Amino acid sequence: xxxxxxxxxxxxxxxxxxxxxxxxxxxxxxxxxxxxxxxxxxxxxxxxxxxxxxxxxxxxxxxxxxxxxxxxxxxxxxxxxxxxxxxxxxxxxxxxxxxxxxxxxxxxxxxxxxxxxxxxxxxxxxxxxxxxxxxxxx
Numbered sequence: 759x760x761x762x763x764x765x766x767x768x769x770x771x772x773x774x775x776x777x778x779x780x781x782x783x784x785x786x787x788x789x790x791x792x793x794x795x796x797x798x799x800x801x802x803x804x805x806x807x808x809x810x811x812x813x814x815x816x817x818x819x820x821x822x823x824x825x826x827x828x829x830x831x832x833x834x835x836x837x838x839x840x841x842x843x844x845x846x847x848x849x850x851x852x853x854x855x856x857x858x859x860x861x862x863x864x865x866x867x868x869x870x871x872x873x874x875x876x877x878x879x880x881x882x883x884x885x886x887x888x889x890x891x892x893x894x895x896x
Contacts, residue, residue, distance in 0.1 A: 764840050789877050790877045794811065835847055836849050845872070862892040866884045
C-alpha cells in the first residue's frame with residue numbers, strides 16, 4: 759500500500775516538474791487540490807507572488823504573478839526524495855527580475871504532500887533575502 763502511495767506521489771511530482779519545463783502552468787494548477795496549503799516564506803509586500811495560497815485558483819494566480827515579474831534563466835534539480843505521500847525536491851535556480859533586470863540566484867527546496875492524487879501541501883524555500891535585494895532599484 760505504501761509503495762502505491764509513494765509511486766503516485768512520485769508520478770504527481772514528476773508531472774509537476776515536466777509541466778514547468780514545458781511552461782504548461784495550467785496543467786500544474788490542475789495537479790493541486792481545490793483546497794491547498796501553499797507557502798513560500800518571504801516578504802510578500804515586495805514579492806507579491808510569494809504570498810500564502812489556499813485554493814487552486816490562488817495557485818493559478820501565483821503562476822500569473824510569478825511570470826509577470828520573473829523570467830527563468832536556469833533551473834536544475836539536484837535531488838528528489840520520496841516517502842509515502844511526501845516528497846522533497848532540491849535544486850538551484852536563476853531568474854531575471856524583470857523590473858530591475860537583476861539576476862536572482864538561489865538554491866531551493868520544495869516539499870510536497872500528495873493525497874488522493876492531488877497536491878494538498880506545497881512549501882517552497884529559497885533565498886528570500888536575495889530575492890528582495892534583486893527587487894531593489896538601486
